[in-house]
Amino acid sequence: MFQGPLKSGGDDLANNMKRIAALLAALTLGTGAGMAGGPVDDKLVIDGEREITTRVPAPEGHPFDEIISGWHYRTDETRALEADSFANPGMLYVERGEEIWNTVEGDAGKSCASCHEDAGAFLKGIGAKYPKWNAEAGKPFNIELQIDQCREKNMQAKPYKFDAADQKALTTFIKHQSLGMPVEVDLTEGDMQAWWEKGKELYYTRTGQLNLACANCHEDYNGTYIRADHLSQGNVNGFPTYRLKQSEMVSLHNRFRGCIRDTRGAFPAAFSDDLMALEVYVTWRGSGLGVETPAVRQ
Amino acid sequence: MADPKPRVKVPKKAAAGEVITIKTLISHPMESGQRKDKDGNLVPRQIINKFTCEFNGQVVFTCDMDPAVSANPYVEFNAKVNESGTFKFSWVDDDGSVYETENEITVE
Numbered sequence: 531m532f533q534g535p536l537k538s539g540g541d542d543l544a545n546n547m548k549r550i551a552a553l554l555a556a557l558t559l560g561t562g563a564g565m566a567g568g569p570v571d572d573k574l575v576i577d578g579e580r581e582i583t584t585r586v587p588a589p590e591g592h593p594f595d596e597i598i599s600g601w602h603y604r605t606d607e608t609r610a611l612e613a614d615s616f617a618n619p620g621m622l623y624v625e626r627g628e629e630i631w632n633t634v635e636g637d638a639g640k641s642c643a644s645c646h647e648d649a650g651a652f653l654k655g656i657g658a659k660y661p662k663w664n665a666e667a668g669k670p671f672n673i674e675l676q677i678d679q680c681r682e683k684n685m686q687a688k689p690y691k692f693d694a695a696d697q698k699a700l701t702t703f704i705k706h707q708s709l710g711m712p713v714e715v716d717l718t719e720g721d722m723q724a725w726w727e728k729g730k731e732l733y734y735t736r737t738g739q740l741n742l743a744c745a746n747c748h749e750d751y752n753g754t755y756i757r758a759d760h761l762s763q764g765n766v767n768g769f770p771t772y773r774l775k776q777s778e779m780v781s782l783h784n785r786f787r788g789c790i791r792d793t794r795g796a797f798p799a800a801f802s803d804d805l806m807a808l809e810v811y812v813t814w815r816g817s818g819l820g821v822e823t824p825a826v827r828q
Numbered sequence: 829m830a831d832p833k834p835r836v837k838v839p840k841k842a843a844a845g846e847v848i849t850i851k852t853l854i855s856h857p858m859e860s861g862q863r864k865d866k867d868g869n870l871v872p873r874q875i876i877n878k879f880t881c882e883f884n885g886q887v888v889f890t891c892d893m894d895p896a897v898s899a900n901p902y903v904e905f906n907a908k909v910n911e912s913g914t915f916k917f918s919w920v921d922d923d924g925s926v927y928e929t930e931n932e933i934t935v936e
Binding site for chain 2: 616617619622625626774777778
């Protein structure tokens with residue numbers, strides 16, 4: 531009778547000790563897991579030859595000290611896919627984009643190559659400098675809008691529907707010609723500064739039933755988990771990106787809309803003024819990172 | 829994507845008895861047959877259901893694929909080569925099409 535409770539008390543003590551030890555272990559593990567969600571210390575070298583800049587010190591006025599590509603936040607397997615240009619499924623779309631570049635379409639009987647003869651030389655660096663100011667339209671243009679303008683004016687062809695397979699492939703091909711070149715947005719042209727300000731405002735504005743701004747996840751919590759996935763800084767130097775989840779190329783505006791949808795908010799139309807402003811601002815946040823198109827993400 | 833297009837990476841040269849790595853990738857939507865279109869009708873299954881690699885007429889690697897395999901299937905495997913010859917790769921589509929490609933290797 532007497533021994534029972536005492537023994538049980540002893541067990542409780544032992545159990546409590548065990549619990550404390552387990553708790554300590556969990557705390558230690560917790561820190562470890564937090565680290566695991568953060569950027570992996572690794573270098574992106576494509577085919578063992580071409581190193582891509584994936585970390586750069588942030589310029590003054592940037593919210594981060596260091597700008598880090600989303601590549602660092604992905605698993606070993608996903609990072610390896612991007613580092614091997616053969617295994618990278620996005621390269622299939624680069625090849626397809628090159629075919630489109632050389633295909634005649636529209637009433638003018640022209641292809642992209644009819645005017646821009648040497649695609650490699652002409653396109654080198656172009657993808658790293660978009661979005662850029664288009665004086666005629668009075669707004670920033672991204673690659674997709676530039677393609678559509680060319681198609682309508684010079685080729686007399688119909689503009690692409692948003693996210694048409696050919697639009698994504700051609701954009702991927704064009705941006706890939708600037709692989710590794712630093713992202714650079716020229717804010718001095720036209721009203722780019724005003725669009726940047728507008729984009730910044732949107733970035734910090736909470737939307738949707740979940741009441742989330744871009745900054746809540748990508749600025750406050752990058753490096754931690756969102757459900758089972760890692761949050762990155764949300765840089766866009768790899769778009770269009772091959773997402774394993776969709777087994778498809780995903781355009782930047784598709785991704786923007788997906789993120790806004792996930793806040794359970796109404797999402798703006800692709801290439802609308804809101805999303806163009808956001809593109810200007812978010813692209814600027816990744817200034818100096820090498821173009822990774824086609825990046826591979828999960 | 830346009831028509832399925834196979835891509836293969838095989839070393840051009842190897843030493844006799846060397847184990848080489850072969851990488852293959854084919855563009856294909858791998859439509860699982862589980863998805864529905866906007867009107868609620870099932871999108872019919874269309875996948876690559878078989879992949880085979882032969883060397884000088886002898887099968888060195890083959891696999892069946894099922895609907896859970898992602899779009900643009902990537903297959904990588906090793907093979908030991910003792911003599912010069914031709915690797916022949918084939919992918920069989922549900923619609924009966926066979927996509928083929930060949931690669932030569934010289935063994936020194």
